[in-house]
Amino acid sequence: MPLLYIVLVLQLPLGQNLLADGSQAYLDFSPEHSLGYPFFLKIIRFFSTAPLIVAYVQLGLFALALLHLSVTLFRVTASHFLGVSVALLVALNPFVLEYHFRLSTDSLFVTTSLLTLSFLLSCFRRARFLNLSGFGAMIGIGLSLQPYGLAHVLLLFIAAPLNRKKNYCSFPKALLIPLTLCLAIVGIEVVAYNALHENHEFRPATAKIYANTILMETQQSTPYAPKDPRTAIWHKIEHDLAPVRTEIWQTAASKDRQQLLGQHIEESGQDFAVNAMTQAAFLLGKSVDDIRMDIASARIVQDPLAFLFITVEHYRSIWVEPFALHYAVLLLTAATSFIGLWMWVKGAAFNAPCAIAVYGALMIQGHALIYAHSGLGHGTLITLFSPVITLIILGLVLGFYFCFINPLRRET
Known part of the structure; x- marks a missing residue:
């Protein structure tokens, strides 16, 4: 599936010029940016300096994220059809294709956001060490790419009680394992940044x-x-x-x-x-x-x-023209976040599709609030997180279906 997706995307007439506004700053390890993406580019250029190799790697990582999401959905729904269908709908989202062919953090940030939700869904199914570690690591990597990855940290504290109740997992385990991995990755990035830019404080907000x-x-x-x-x-x-x-x-x-x-x-x-x-x-x-x-x-x-x-x-x-689309997304994410938090406070049970919808809605609202408070964020929030919006909609539809029409008999 990842190879097929890459082959199909490469047939599209996408641009060959990877440079966008600010791209050179990443290549130059500018002190105005976190070190996650410059180090990523440095590693790639160590093996090859071909201009499009960065796009191929970004595209490949996104395809692997889709594969992980597909497998996770199959495991929580016991349906190959749903696992593949949901991943394909996310993959065919036209808004993010151009991000893979651009020298910016957008592609990797979308990939880590999808993996954050995918690992979180894996934790919801079974709170194993690897699932919890992957969840925390993806949040840490997102933070090392962009400061507005801070919006994902909220999920650490929302998910822990749900994982504890759903999996009979201890609260310290559900919180401390992902939190430790997240802090370790961010700590490494901070130490490396201070060593590279000794006389510069990174305070983007x-x-x-x-x-x-x-x-x-x-x-x-x-x-x-x-x-x-x-x-x-x-x-x-x-x-x-x-x-x-x-x-x-x-x-x-x-x-x-x-x-x-x-x-x-x-x-x-x-x-x-x-x-x-x-x-x-x-x-x-x-x-x-x-x-x-x-x-x-x-x-x-x-x-x-x-x-x-x-x-x-x-x-x-943030919610500007076209108003119909933006207000629909605002209503969708705000209502899903509110209902999810209300159920979370009451201790009500979630099924897995509803959980990923709530997590995705909280992720988008977290980014909106951080942008409103500090100015940190992407200029086109809905475009960047359109794959997450797709997951929210599908999660709500499937959650309703499994809750009222055909309840899940087992989670393998």
């Missing part, structure tokens, strides 16, 4: 969080002493950005307001009062990012509701 706090619809007084250099920055925020905040928050149309907000966040996150920031960092013996987070934290503490409001505004901006 700082600029966006800082920009959000200085554009909040609020007026605040400085918490710092008059001679503290951060006080001067605070006064510039209150005075110089007042017209900007007024322009944003008095714009009635939601779409126009979100465009204005996004534009000013890009401009303000790195460039606003940069000279005063640099001077304050020097005088206080901190980094510029430390100063940004000092000010951002103080502003959030003074008016947490204003920060919540701007976070909600960002969350709404």
